[in-house]
Amino acid sequence: MKLQLTFAPEKLLPPIEHEHKLFLAGSCFTESIGERLAALKFDVMQNPNGIIYDPLSVTNSIISYIDRRQYAVSDLAEVNGLWHSWQHHGSFSAPSAEDVLKKVNDSQIKAHIFLQQAHWCFITLGSAFSYQLIESGDSVANCHKVPASKFTKRLLTIEEIKSSLDTCIHRLFHFNPRLRIIFTVSPVRYIRDGLIENNLSKARLIEVVQHLVSKFEGIHYFAAYEIVNDVLRDYRFFKEDLVHPSPQAIDYIFEEFSAAAFSDGAKALTSEIARLNSALQHRVLHPGTAAHQLFIEKIKSDIISLEHRFPNLDFTREKQNLSA
Numbered sequence: 001m002k003l004q005l006t007f008a009p010e011k012l013l014p015p016i017e018h019e020h021k022l023f024l025a026g027s028c029f030t031e032s033i034g035e036r037l038a039a040l041k042f043d044v045m046q047n048p049n050g051i052i053y054d055p056l057s058v059t060n061s062i063i064s065y066i067d068r069r070q071y072a073v074s075d076l077a078e079v080n081g082l083w084h085s086w087q088h089h090g091s092f093s094a095p096s097a098e099d100v101l102k103k104v105n106d107s108q109i110k111a112h113i114f115l116q117q118a119h120w121c122f123i124t125l126g127s128a129f130s131y132q133l134i135e136s137g138d139s140v141a142n143c144h145k146v147p148a149s150k151f152t153k154r155l156l157t158i159e160e161i162k163s164s165l166d167t168c169i170h171r172l173f174h175f176n177p178r179l180r181i182i183f184t185v186s187p188v189r190y191i192r193d194g195l196i197e198n199n200l201s202k203a204r205l206i207e208v209v210q211h212l213v214s215k216f217e218g219i220h221y222f223a224a225y226e227i228v229n230d231v232l233r234d235y236r237f238f239k240e241d242l243v244h245p246s247p248q249a250i251d252y253i254f255e256e257f258s259a260a261a262f263s264d265g266a267k268a269l270t271s272e273i274a275r276l277n278s279a280l281q282h283r284v285l286h287p288g289t290a291a292h293q294l295f296i297e298k299i300k301s302d303i304i305s306l307e308h309r310f311p312n313l314d315f316t317r318e319k320q321n322l323s324a
Contacts, residue, residue: 014263017266022037023111024044024047025046026058026122027186030122039277040271040274044097050089050091053127055161056139056160058123059164062121066112066175071085071104075087082094085104088142089141089142092104104144118179120180158208162208165208165212179218181220185209187249224253276303280318296322
């Protein structure tokens with residue numbers, strides 16, 4: 001009896017290697033994948049603006065990195081004693097405008113440099129709903145809990161999304177000709193928009209991404225949305241809020257992504273690093289014993305071996321923790 005649909009994501013050619021630089025931008029799902037890539041020692045930069053959801057915000061942020069845009073006080077807003085950037089996550093906010101600008105502009109410069117050197121750009125689209133400030137008409141990536149009366153909310157048209165992403169892709173390929181782009185649509189359901197509205201939003205994103213994949217060379221689609229909704233398809237794979245995929249679901253998606261996207265060499269190396277990470281997370285019952293010291297020395301030896309064979313890997317944090 002068949003109890004589950006099977007689905008194998010399309011193989012990525014050329015595949016991802018550990019030597020590649022991976023740039024990620026988009027929704028909270030981006031963070032889940034980026035954290036796993038970083039834990040496996042891929043060279044990753046994720047969300048220089050913080051988490052962002054809609055296509056206009058994603059494309060505006062990426063183009064700002066290309067242009068090496070520097071923000072000014074006029075780009076910020078002061079609300080209840082905190083200064084915010086409308087294009088950035090609340091983690092950039094601060095009581096001082098100068099502090100916000102330093103964090104924002106430092107991130108812009110780092111993103112410009114990394115994106116110019118990157119081999120892969122992952123773009124995760126979360127929602128086709130966009131928010132605009134009524135006062136200026138500008139699109140915002142984050143409302144910073146400002147009253148809803150200050151914004152208009154609307155569902156972007158397919159043509160608007162196409163135009164925005166098309167422009168972004170042309171700019172990316174001109175800025176970094178070797179870059180390849182992987183699109184995903186976040187499997188997170190935004191029920192605050194309404195269930196029907198969420199499905200309409202996701203449908204528009206998927207349609208536009210498929211259009212872009214067929215139009216451009218060097219663009220790929222990884223079907224994270226379909227894996228969650230058509231393969232896993234069960235609330236036991238969601239968190240208690242019933243909209244965010246559980247850690248188990250994210251692990252399954254990442255396994256599928258690894259199988260489809262990594263080279264054989266990268267797969268072998270990630271297996272080694274995963275075993276090392278598991279050992280590093282081992283809970284020690286009797287620290288300071290001879291057995292524990294032997295365990296620590298074995299981990300250090302494994303790290304030295306990996307560093308010798310793969311000089312680009314950075315285990316500084318792990319070695320510091322072992323020496324603490």
